[in-house]
Amino acid sequence: MKQRNPEIDMNDVVISIRDLYKSFGSNHVLRGINLDVHKGENVVVLGRSGTGKSVLIKIIVGLLYPDSGTVNVLGKNISSLTEADLRELRMQVGFSFQSAALYDSMTVGENLAFPLRRNNKHISNDQVRRMVDIVLDAVGLSQAINQLPAELSGGQRKRIGIARTLILKPQIMLYDEPTAGLDPITCIEINNLINEVQRRFNTSSIIITHDLTCAKETGDSIAVMQEGQFVAQGSFDEVFQKENELIQSFYQYNFIQ
Numbered sequence: 001m002k003q004r005n006p007e008i009d010m011n012d013v014v015i016s017i018r019d020l021y022k023s024f025g026s027n028h029v030l031r032g033i034n035l036d037v038h039k040g041e042n043v044v045v046l047g048r049s050g051t052g053k054s055v056l057i058k059i060i061v062g063l064l065y066p067d068s069g070t071v072n073v074l075g076k077n078i079s080s081l082t083e084a085d086l087r088e089l090r091m092q093v094g095f096s097f098q099s100a101a102l103y104d105s106m107t108v109g110e111n112l113a114f115p116l117r118r119n120n121k122h123i124s125n126d127q128v129r130r131m132v133d134i135v136l137d138a139v140g141l142s143q144a145i146n147q148l149p150a151e152l153s154g155g156q157r158k159r160i161g162i163a164r165t166l167i168l169k170p171q172i173m174l175y176d177e178p179t180a181g182l183d184p185i186t187c188i189e190i191n192n193l194i195n196e197v198q199r200r201f202n203t204s205s206i207i208i209t210h211d212l213t214c215a216k217e218t219g220d221s222i223a224v225m226q227e228g229q230f231v232a233q234g235s236f237d238e239v240f241q242k243e244n245e246l247i248q249s250f251y252q253y254n255f256i257q
């Protein structure tokens with residue numbers, strides 16, 4: 001079980017969501033979401049498939065617009081931002097996709113350098129190299145710098161995907177199903193990495209998952225989503241003491257130590 005990060009600043013809310021609603025036609029996906037993410041905090045959003053977790057993440061990064069409610073990210077109301085403002089904000093919000101989507105023809109080092117050069121045309125080769133070294137060290141894969149993605153395991157690719165997100169020094173990390181499709185040992189490594197990123201870079205994170213072990217090991221707080229609403233929020237222990245049917249059913253789906 002994770003020890004709550006002592007560096008969390010409860011006076012600094014980096015993501016604040018109030019009364020958020022989103023429907024697609026008659027499909028009412030988000031039905032009144034409220035959530036605060038504090039500086040330095042890992043918040044896990046736990047829920048079964050199709051409950052609206054990815055829609056929530058897309059709204060936070062401005063890829064989808066809410067029907068109603070407010071979403072503040074780093075003090076900015078995302079609904080009132082121009083495309084240019086949104087692009088700027090997205091630089092502060094690292095989005096780690098389910099599939100790492102690395103460029104197959106580029107080495108690991110080139111994959112990592114790519115977002116840096118794209119976002120800063122005047123960056124020197126030395127600076128790029130330094131940043132690549134820092135993030136590779138952070139994800140424990142310094143030796144892979146000249147390898148191609150095809151030569152890496154699924155877990156290693158996931159790590160490089162996280163490194164590529166980290167290289168822009170985001171204040172917020174959004175992890176979409178970080179342990180999906182990985183074996184149990186690799187899952188432990190990714191959970192540890194998420195906590196290491198939090199410690200080293202003082203990031204705040206939302207971790208979307210239906211993996212209970214991931215929730216237990218990475219979450220300073222847990223929000224359980226059911227049919228577009230949070231039915232329980234709190235520490236892992238607080239949430240899993242509740243006599244909620246969905247929460248009980250999670251126990252039956254997942255075997256956790």
Ligand SMILES: Nc1ncnc2c1ncn2[C@@H]1O[C@H](COP(=O)(O)OP(=O)(O)OP(=O)(O)O)[C@@H](O)[C@H]1O
Nearest residue numbers: 024027029047048049050051052053054055056210
């Ligand atoms: N752009 C879209 N247009 C129409 N419907 C959508 C769109 N995006 C998501 N949905 C619908 O919203 C619902 C929630 O989808 P979402 O991807 O958020 O689920 P999820 O909780 O992330 O599930 P999973 O764990 O399987 O990824 C689904 O019914 C989906 O079909």
